[in-house]
Amino acid sequence: xxxxxxxxxxxxxRSSCASSQKxxxxxxxxxxxxxxxxxxxxxxxxxxxxxxxxxVNPTQFGPHEDLASYPRDLPRDLQxxxxxxxxxxxxxxxxxxxxxxxxxxxxxxxxxxxxVEGATRPKHFRGVATIVLKLxxxxxxxxxxxxxxxxxQAAVISRMVADLNLPINLRILSTIREADGLAMSSRNVYxxxxxxxxxxxxxxxxxxxxxxxxTMAETVLAEPRARLDYAEVRDxxxxxxxxxxxxxxxxxxxxxxxxxxxxxxxxxxxxxxxDIGIPVNDQ
Ligand code: AMP
Numbered sequence: 001x002x003x004x005x006x007x008x009x010x011x012x013x014r015s016s017c018a019s020s021q022k023x024x025x026x027x028x029x030x031x032x033x034x035x036x037x038x039x040x041x042x043x044x045x046x047x048x049x050x051x052x053x054x055x056v057n058p059t060q061f062g063p064h065e066d067l068a069s070y071p072r073d074l075p076r077d078l079q080x081x082x083x084x085x086x087x088x089x090x091x092x093x094x095x096x097x098x099x100x101x102x103x104x105x106x107x108x109x110x111x112x113x114x115x116v117e118g119a120t121r122p123k124h125f126r127g128v129a130t131i132v133l134k135l136x137x138x139x140x141x142x143x144x145x146x147x148x149x150x151x152x153q154a155a156v157i158s159r160m161v162a163d164l165n166l167p168i169n170l171r172i173l174s175t176i177r178e179a180d181g182l183a184m185s186s187r188n189v190y191x192x193x194x195x196x197x198x199x200x201x202x203x204x205x206x207x208x209x210x211x212x213x214x215t216m217a218e219t220v221l222a223e224p225r226a227r228l229d230y231a232e233v234r235d236x237x238x239x240x241x242x243x244x245x246x247x248x249x250x251x252x253x254x255x256x257x258x259x260x261x262x263x264x265x266x267x268x269x270x271x272x273x274x275d276i277g278i279p280v281n282d283q
Pocket of ligand 1: 029036146175
């Protein structure tokens with residue numbers, strides 16, 4: 001497995017691939033868990049060349065968010081990616097990606113980017129769209145892999161790919177969960193044992209919300225260690241608010257548990273089936 005830190009080397013590496021070879025790409029912020037690895041596993045099956053990236057993207061963090069404390073363990077991540085058969089890992093520095101003089105952003109607008117997560121995190125999706133487009137331009141993947149766990153991110157990127165006519169097939173894969181329902185997240189490491197137990201409230205709230213929407217919020221409000229940010233039903237593509245969960249719909253929840261801000265969702269697909277994610281041991 002090659003580990004590349006500069007754009008110049010990454011572009012050279014990419015251009016050495018034969019044009020007949022299908023290139024898959026899994027972007028991450030590292031501190032890998034089974035959610036990330038499910039993307040890597042699927043991408044490995046579906047492509048001849050597999051490229052992953054590890055980059056904690058500063059432009060998607062707000063000024064009072066956890067950029068400085070975001071968990072990092074590059075040696076462990078590289079070992080895992082090697083084990084999973086990744087060909088190349090791109091690990092740029094922030095100044096490699098955002099050199100002095102950088103001024104050009106991709107700035108999605110409307111409810112999709114400014115409501116729900118976008119309301120709490122005002123420039124978050126501008127940062128996400130910008131880094132993903134830059135990585136796409138550098139890596140030129142045929143297919144790119146994202147998690148349904150970050151449903152609004154997946155919708156923003158799908159919209160960007162359509163709006164900017166990017167020749168990339170997006171694969172959005174189900175949320176991987178701990179056995180007790182907690183969605184796997186690098187940020188779960190912030191939780192102490194009591195908070196870790198309380199964090200299942202997001203999953204329990206989504207379960208309750210499948211039958212009666214308003215019980216989502218009530219379930220979180222009943223958990224003393226959790227502070228509800230939002231509990232909403234939205235259209236999975238436009239993120240326009242829905243009154244009831246008629247298919248397709250997304251049940252979305254965000255709450256702070258101790259120092260960790262956690263998000264989760266269930267997707268009611270157009271065919272009427274729920275995608276509630278997959279327990280890590282059932283993959
Ligand atoms: P991150 O490192 O948090 O930026 O995540 C990198 C990719 O992994 C994103 O596409 C996430 O949506 C995806 N991901 C994160 N957590 C999970 C999970 N529990 N299940 C599936 N995908 C996930």
